[in-house]
Amino acid sequence: MTNKAWLRSDQQLAPGTEIFRSDRRFLLWAYTVSHGQLLLRSVGRPDLAGKPETTIDLLFKPATVLKIRDDYRCLAIRCATAAETEIIKAENTSVTFSRDDHVFLLESQGETDHIVAMAAGWHEDVLSPTSPGFFNTFYPDMPVWPSKPLSGADGGFNIASAQELVEALRADDQELIRRERYRYVYVVMTRVSRAHEPDITGAGVFLTRADAEDAQATITPRVADCWIEELPIGI
Template structure:
């Protein structure tokens, strides 16, 4: 069975709780200001005649973020109380109801502060539209990358 989940209630975001883990490589695929959506995606290369699955991770609405373009393996976890306080201090004017999420790859850490995060693994191509995020026609990754 392919994995999917959508986390948008406070009870799903306990401090330091691991939410997602994958050894796959992820790329920042799209970000839209209008809907404050960040889409991370795996590529779907063919291996021995079979295409690998695609994993989409969507954060929305994003209040602030510090991300890199590519992640070689990815762990998403809730920030500890100390990490969240430090990250919030670096970013003034944030609402306290958004969740502070840490993105780890190797020894490096980034973060996204958002109200919800979800992921879906499917058998679509990396050029097909995401099932989790709607993008305006001018910013639709499917139209941009074709």
């Protein structure tokens, strides 16, 4: 069952209000420099008996101050009171806070962390094996498989090695598994002039740009246009 919310207004985030509570385990999953996005995730395992089927993604953005851990076992999130907000702001005098910033307190196992961000939300559902997350989906104006949990610039920690790609290619192609990592491949595209309209198609996929450029040099004289597209492959 889908359960989701996105909170950013003063009415939704009144001081002292508890906005989220779960007895599940949450891990620090992703952070992007773009828009200061921070993602915590409780991983669902619908393939294992006795484990939660759903995945829960918790997103904070744009986050300006972080005091967090990489692992929470049981988690409650509430909006800081006015007094708590003043204490946290006083501890971060070098930060210029926006009037739209909210202080979120993360309480777990008797300890309290905090995140300062303009908004927070969550999405709980069964996550498909090829979906990286609920907050980065396929957009028609950017028709590329979303290979990361969050859009934007990050550290690239989930880019797979060449060896991982080789092992994935050798695996049983009927096996349905989570695709948490990716690696870019190079697709040589062509456009061939037809009687009625141009015909665009992929001519080949290569593991290195050098190989793709070599193939492009061979194909280019024989077609109306030839170019290389860099696309992610799920591993």
